[in-house]
Amino acid sequence: MTDTLPLKSPSGAEPARSGPGVAALQRDIVDNLICLQGRYPEIATPHDWYMALAYTVRDRMMTRRVATTYAYVARGAKIACYLSAEFLIGPQLGNNLINLGIGTNARDALQALDVDLDTVLAIEEEPGLGNGGLGRLAACYIDSLSTLEIPAIGYGIRYEFGIFDQEIRDGWQVEVTDKWLQKGNPWEILRPDVAFYVNFGGHTENVTDAQGRFCVRWTPAYTVKGVACDTPMPGFRVNTCNTLRLWKSEAVESFNLQDFNAGDYYEAVHEKVRSETLSKVLYPNDEPEAGKRLRLAQQYFFVSCSLQDMLRLLALKGEPISRFADVFTAQLNDTHPSIAVAELMRLLVDERQVPWDEAWEITRRSLAYTNHTLLPEALETWGLPLFQNLLPRLLEIIYEINRRFLEEVRQRYPGDDERVARMSLIDETGAKRVRMAHLATIGSHAVNGVAALHSELLKQTVLRDFAELWPERFLNVTNGVTPRRFMMLSNPGLATLLDETIGEGWVTDLARLRKLDGHADDIAFQDRWRSIKQTNKERLAARISSATGIVVDPAALFDIQVKRIHEYKRQHLNALFIVTLYLRLRRNPQLALTPRCFVFGGKAAPGYAMARLIIRLINGIAEVVNNDPAVGGRLKVVFFPDFNVKNAHFIYPAADLSEQISTAGKEASGTGNMKFMMNGALTIGTLDGANVEIRDEVGDENFFLFGLTADEVERVKRAGYRPIEYVNANEELREALDLIAGGCFSRGDAGMFRPLVDNLLHVDPFLVLADYAAYVARQEDVSVAWQNTRRWTRMSILNTAYAGKFSSDRAISEYCERIWNIRPVKISLERQP
Numbered sequence: 001m002t003d004t005l006p007l008k009s010p011s012g013a014e015p016a017r018s019g020p021g022v023a024a025l026q027r028d029i030v031d032n033l034i035c036l037q038g039r040y041p042e043i044a045t046p047h048d049w050y051m052a053l054a055y056t057v058r059d060r061m062m063t064r065r066v067a068t069t070y071a072y073v074a075r076g077a078k079i080a081c082y083l084s085a086e087f088l089i090g091p092q093l094g095n096n097l098i099n100l101g102i103g104t105n106a107r108d109a110l111q112a113l114d115v116d117l118d119t120v121l122a123i124e125e126e127p128g129l130g131n132g133g134l135g136r137l138a139a140c141y142i143d144s145l146s147t148l149e150i151p152a153i154g155y156g157i158r159y160e161f162g163i164f165d166q167e168i169r170d171g172w173q174v175e176v177t178d179k180w181l182q183k184g185n186p187w188e189i190l191r192p193d194v195a196f197y198v199n200f201g202g203h204t205e206n207v208t209d210a211q212g213r214f215c216v217r218w219t220p221a222y223t224v225k226g227v228a229c230d231t232p233m234p235g236f237r238v239n240t241c242n243t244l245r246l247w248k249s250e251a252v253e254s255f256n257l258q259d260f261n262a263g264d265y266y267e268a269v270h271e272k273v274r275s276e277t278l279s280k281v282l283y284p285n286d287e288p289e290a291g292k293r294l295r296l297a298q299q300y301f302f303v304s305c306s307l308q309d310m311l312r313l314l315a316l317k318g319e320p321i322s323r324f325a326d327v328f329t330a331q332l333n334d335t336h337p338s339i340a341v342a343e344l345m346r347l348l349v350d351e352r353q354v355p356w357d358e359a360w361e362i363t364r365r366s367l368a369y370t371n372h373t374l375l376p377e378a379l380e381t382w383g384l385p386l387f388q389n390l391l392p393r394l395l396e397i398i399y400e401i402n403r404r405f406l407e408e409v410r411q412r413y414p415g416d417d418e419r420v421a422r423m424s425l426i427d428e429t430g431a432k433r434v435r436m437a438h439l440a441t442i443g444s445h446a447v448n449g450v451a452a453l454h455s456e457l458l459k460q461t462v463l464r465d466f467a468e469l470w471p472e473r474f475l476n477v478t479n480g481v482t483p484r485r486f487m488m489l490s491n492p493g494l495a496t497l498l499d500e501t502i503g504e505g506w507v508t509d510l511a512r513l514r515k516l517d518g519h520a521d522d523i524a525f526q527d528r529w530r531s532i533k534q535t536n537k538e539r540l541a542a543r544i545s546s547a548t549g550i551v552v553d554p555a556a557l558f559d560i561q562v563k564r565i566h567e568y569k570r571q572h573l574n575a576l577f578i579v580t581l582y583l584r585l586r587r588n589p590q591l592a593l594t595p596r597c598f599v600f601g602g603k604a605a606p607g608y609a610m611a612r613l614i615i616r617l618i619n620g621i622a623e624v625v626n627n628d629p630a631v632g633g634r635l636k637v638v639f640f641p642d643f644n645v646k647n648a649h650f651i652y653p654a655a656d657l658s659e660q661i662s663t664a665g666k667e668a669s670g671t672g673n674m675k676f677m678m679n680g681a682l683t684i685g686t687l688d689g690a691n692v693e694i695r696d697e698v699g700d701e702n703f704f705l706f707g708l709t710a711d712e713v714e715r716v717k718r719a720g721y722r723p724i725e726y727v728n729a730n731e732e733l734r735e736a737l738d739l740i741a742g743g744c745f746s747r748g749d750a751g752m753f754r755p756l757v758d759n760l761l762h763v764d765p766f767l768v769l770a771d772y773a774a775y776v777a778r779q780e781d782v783s784v785a786w787q788n789t790r791r792w793t794r795m796s797i798l799n800t801a802y803a804g805k806f807s808s809d810r811a812i813s814e815y816c817e818r819i820w821n822i823r824p825v826k827i828s829l830e831r832q833p
């Protein structure tokens, strides 16, 4: 897509810091390099140029940002606040250039300085402030909110250390600390003027205030200050520039000073360290128990700062408290921010003397909750002693919410004590725990799942009682991803072809991709389509070679599974198929076999032993298969290290086949599946999450479906699943498992994969063995389809053509209409009076 902003004016005299022309950009890049960074153009490093360009681009967002903020305050616009403990925003430079429409000019400006834009883009460290899908979803939504001109603020945590960097040594995952801030972050604007205090620990007491009212006084053990760090988020070719506001924890100065004056220097330092620890590190998913207390503290910290900020903005707009829910809506991204229910009550009742019932009305009207998981082990609960100790006042408020709520339940279902126990905010079945999903549900006016199937299962399983009580509160909003980053930025070849074929409007109106279906059988178009894919595969092959040393053939079928490593996502099912192919080749080296390159990528939680072992297995298989002369290079297996947003940019566009093979009913939605589809990959997948809707859109004939349905999974489990029976009935499966257990992929160490194989043989919680035969059979259909190039290309084109639904713009429009009741606000760059 060509840039739409004006090129340089004839005189070259564009305003400093805002002109989009080549001359202005070039001048400002040099200015920033010298004046802001104190460097020398003659000896500047690529990183120096990266910073100079980043500051130059940031400057160009500032007028938009100021105009946007003025408009929101002045016009009384309702604001959507997206509360998320994770924002996996990825590298910013390329995306901002695209959204501002100055990519070509920036390239030319750098060229004139003898600097290559692609080299500069490759320098950027990505802020890894999320684990995977959930954090990336929040980032896609921020992009769509700005692009759709919706007044919005993203609220989260500015982790000093994001998700670890992954290295592979001897086939094992090794975690390396993420140093994204080491060389400075040019995008953020520190706001010491926007800071709030957050209390922890201590005790509460009932007191009577000056007006004779009963109230509760919370005397904390310590207080931490939260300071805003803003990252501007410009929309695509609009003036709207929303803010991602992340909270950084700091010590409260007065504490320091007191201790220091009292001569207790070490206590003062301790206080500072404890405070700064709060936003220090992002916790990886799937970690059993690790850092529980600090995690709850992080959640409360960012939620409290965010709600206090919203109350500050309310006052700035000159609105009374009673209008809070008319001015703000807050979406809770999973239960991580669900303490907002109790904290908003505390801020209203304790700190602003709003009567309880009125405060509850405001809270419920302003909050909405998105559920992201049905896995019971992933549903957040906090032990009561920990909660009581860290947040004593919040626990009291939760008790009071619960008392009133359970009264309502008893009235609705007289005598149904079991239901009351099931629905309570406190789980009393074992050691008492606070159920955060219940808190989020009770305190919200809307609860949504993230794909049609997931939203249905939610109502039938974890939130069943609540869906019976309040059916009108439950709805579905299927996830989406931004086509700016995942098509335009990462697949420029495809973007150009689409511009020429269906016009430039597709990137903000993705349903227009449908117009491609008229070209699916056009031979010349097919040839161009394939050549773009080929280029993308060559680009990935080069990355693979430099990252792993493995040489792959870009003509082979690129069969890709990238996502967090987890048993429910079943990377080991994919691995079993590869071992099966390998065994077939060893038995019959003459076998006609479709050449495939299997690419895996993804991080395992450091404490998740089975996931780490799956990585080791994939690398073990790679070592053997890639080097066995009997294979003759027809199969290649690659574990691409450190799957993150930056690497994702050149992985998704290079895929022929997308592996979406989770056990049905376990993946809430998936968003990787959508990124693959947009970029023309075909999917082999189960009826899980958004795969169901992907198949509905593209048609069964363009999707490789296999495996048990969610209902069948439950039925098999209820009937007493015995994985060993599937092994006894399938010789190839037995051989594959034997080969793994025998040490073939662990350099003869027969013990290494024993835990994995034993788990599959005797437990197999995610029914890998039950789906194995169906998966292998469907993979054979894939191989056959690949042989017919024209048919495959047609299917690939149709996958892109029917991907329109999966734009995050569609998802955000649904949130606006069905949950938030918010409309766009046009931003003008003319100075407001």
Ligand SMILES: *Cc1c(COP(=O)(O)O)cnc(C)c1O
Pocket: 131, 132, 133, 134, 136, 562, 563, 564, 643, 644, 645, 648, 669, 670, 671, 672, 673, 675
């Ligand atoms: C999209 C994305 C994910 C989510 O992938 P799923 O296949 O939906 O699990 C995780 N990590 C990164 C870096 C992504 O871009």
